[in-house]
Amino acid sequence: MLSKKTKYGLKALTYIARSKDDTPVQVGEIAKYEQIPQKFLESILLTLRKSGFLGSKKGKHGGYYLLKDPKDILMTEVMRVLEGPIAMVPCVSLNYYEQCDDCPDEKTCSVHKLMLQVRDNTLEIFRNTSLADLSVV
Amino acid sequence: MLSKKTKYGLKALTYIARSKDDTPVQVGEIAKYEQIPQKFLESILLTLRKSGFLGSKKGKHGGYYLLKDPKDILMTEVMRVLEGPIAMVPCVSLNYYEQCDDCPDEKTCSVHKLMLQVRDNTLEIFRNTSLADLSVV
């Protein structure tokens, strides 16, 4: 299951991408429109800022804005930051590889083979989907 | 992330499918070979039996055996029983559909669109993979 964190984060990014105004978008506005607990959303947007997706402006009339063109924000990157590894098991993860402590042999492991396929396919989708695609109404 | 339950379950099914003998396979044997806590595995195999994948024989020389040809045990079915919905959000689930309590409109929801793609692709893999495929060494 997709975590709320990721879901909220994606919705927020989309909301910001759709916003025509060139003034920063405020957390409160997004929270209200998307029905997300504001404080929770704050922490998510903070993460996205620290990861280089968003810029922010503090104080009155402050808010968040995209640092890149939506076309250049790929789902691979966003998902890895919000949700963590794309692979369903560490032993088929590109960025977070880890050997299974059980599992005598990866090559004959049936789970490994199956999850490798799933990862490849999901990765393909995420590589070919940008925030711009999500933002199309 | 794939739960241990699912991982163990898949490994156990594969183990049973690979077993040439036509005598039932014992939990203890699988647990030892696959390094799975035996009591935990017991409960998983029980689930798989109740779901119609496995038959069992009680008492001495008892154990578990497949009820169908491995070719006819599809990953869609196994994954749904062990891991639950294949979709990452309930609003794109075929078998467990649920409207999101947040989310004003599914059609303009960016998460919905993305997760629909992922589900379709994953489903395609699971539909085309049987236990027989997993069991090939």
Added chain:
DNA sequence: TGTAATTCCTATTAAATTGATAGGAATTAT
């Protein structure tokens, strides 16, 4: 008929993760 070996069943617990909340510090526009 008794014993050992096995599945079956229910309950409990421990650990980890997730989702959310709280309170205020720092910064900025007006």
Added chain:
DNA sequence: ATAATTCCTATCAATTTAATAGGAATTACA
């Protein structure tokens, strides 16, 4: 100055997951 906002840290509650415990029921076989 004041109000509005992001920023930061800590904490909590709920849920889920992984595992354990103990024994009942069943079966093979000596």
